[in-house]
Amino acid sequence: MRQLALFDLDHTLIPIDSDYEWGQFLCRIGAVNADEFARRNADFFAQYQAGTLDPVEYLEFALGTLAQFKRSQLDEYHAQFMHEVIQPALLPAAFDLLKKHQDQDNLIAIITATNRFVTAPIAAALGVEHLLAAEPDVDTSNNITGKLLGVPTSGVGKVIHLHDWLQRRDQQLSDFGQSYFYSDSHNDIPLLEVVTHPVATNPNAKLSAHALTRGWPQINLFDQQ
Template sequence: MGALGWLTRRRSATARSVLAGEAAAEAARKSAQEAAGEPRPAAERAEEAKKAEFPVVGDARAAAFFDLDNTVMQGAAIFHLGRGLYKRHFFQKRELARFAWQQTWFRLAGVEDPAHMEDARNSALSIVKGHRVSELMSIGEEIYDEYMAERIWPGTRALAQAHLDAGQKVWLVTAAPVETATIIARRLGLTGALGTVAESVGGVYTGRLVGEPLHGPAKAEAVRALAAAERLDLSRCAAYSDSSNDIPMLSIVGHPYAINPDARLRRHAREQGWRLRDYRTGRKAARIGIPAAAGVGALAGGAAAAVAVHRRRR
């Protein structure tokens, strides 16, 4: 009975990963179709592409997938989002201290405690429960300008722009809320974003997720689902991440990159012959773990925003 129970739980976890991946893929495609990009000056794009040092070839069946936290942006999106929500009185100092402790624990431990992560996720979900999706989207735009814009890694942005300049689509793939991820993608001129989908009914958050946080294996499922919908050839695609938790996503593409990698990903990338880029200073690169896409990413799963897919099905 013990073995049977374990197998049942394993299958259930896999099913949740698939659901989260498919929901994120559909939401990302819709947001990309609805959102108009904000193109930057041609000279700036050309200069960044030159710095990218990546031989991108124009290919309609190729695309690029970028993790967000510590890959595209310094730090965790959910942490910056939390700062903005606290400033707007969404929660009290006691809850802020709790979030700060969780952020610190994830950074120092370098590993995931499922119970700890679930507690963080539930805390975030409770904060936005009852709020309107449109409210969080509007606030998210302000928070991007206040805390996130100046933390984008120029080097990673140049890599993404190189793909765009070659005529390829570029997607963020993150455990951060899909609305937050979509705002960042639009501001950077990217195609769209795959993110954690929070359930909403009538435009109001219910305090539940669709599936699970878009983290680890769920990211790989989301990329597969999007690739199938977009008729992409994953062997021609590229993926970029800082975290060993994204090895499943990195492993399904033909061109995986380790960006600002944690220790485990750096080892794995060297063993597999993957390319590496590190845009941190020596001091930052020496810090242990910084597994933002791991623990903090799971926290992000509930902290905001929502799924167009699930909303339309209601």
């Protein structure tokens, strides 16, 4: 029976937060008002770390920023972002972990609260075909409108998106003899609780404490990088 391997992205497969770094990148290149954007971005990031973030409010901010630019300009910015920020953060330990599951012919997916525009090229660079991410609405010219499609891919929303994705594949979680989910954050406890093999990966303090009480394994991919 085939196995399922799910991975969070930020601070799990990469040792940075791609959403936060994307905002910092836009500030650095002068694409947005640096002072105002950096302040709001930092506020949202602190809320995420504290577990108090309203995901819809944040995504409206993030997608609203993307909507200020034509898609061709966004793609140009993102190529530069990948070269300057993401490529240096793609480390051997993450590829080794993914390869372990690829060699076992597992069905592999990244499931992240960050939007698809930011994360799709990162998933491709990691060699992962399937990506479940916050979905930005686009117009007929493929420009981002600033609206979110469906529910956020955070908290219990990751469970919802997982079941919806499997249903579109005519599958369900119980079809897999073993299911893994690797995550760094206590925000992902709802999905960690429904797989057969939850793995606290580079865990924050809250997740580490929870994993200890539940007897979940804990790994740190980037300690020796």
